[in-house]
Amino acid sequence: DTAVSQTPKYLVTQMGNDKSIKCEQNLGHDTMYWYKQDSKKFLKIMFSYNNKELIINETVPNRFSPKSPDKAHLNLHINSLELGDSAVYFCASSQVDRRKGNTIYFGEGSWLTVV
């Protein structure tokens, strides 16, 4: 069973379109994230949700809107796609353990190409 699963894995779309990436985790974690990996492999946090509430929102254009219908799901909707949005988007989840710390588990990534 995949712990953090995201769909689609590959997405090619035209500029100006609206697209969504879905993410689900079956680990029972309270916190979910979206990270972006650019063409230079640099990874940066975009959003973090804890129990369906937004707790981190880094400097991300408001064309990006996360939605968390429940704590097992965190979807990413992108409006009016631009060429610069081409990247790999990683969903992740974590659960704080006071003894073992906060380990973040990542999904397989969604490769978005905007043409």
Added chain:
Amino acid sequence: AQSVTQPDIHITVSEGASLELRCNYSYGATPYLFWYVQSPGQGLQLLLKYFSGDTLVQGIKGFEAEFKRSQSSFNLRKPSVHWSDAAEYFCAVGLHNAGNMLTFGGGTRLMVKP
């Protein structure tokens, strides 16, 4: 703001040779420390982490890392590299509070010569 530096962008080693990937962080307190590996076209897999306690941490695939507070370092090591270890390696730092995020280093690409 915390930061993570991986000084080596690329490293090439021969199969069977030892490996050390460097990671330095900048933060006032002791954070969580992680190493992740990303194979081409794949997601991020956790290799190991340091939370507290023993500063030498064992991970999967024969990797280990040592936390050195005085040097603000968390270098990843493997005594004998296999061709399948060729991948991108990321060091990351997290904070000791709930719902925190990870700050990643820029990554080190490991290439393995036969």
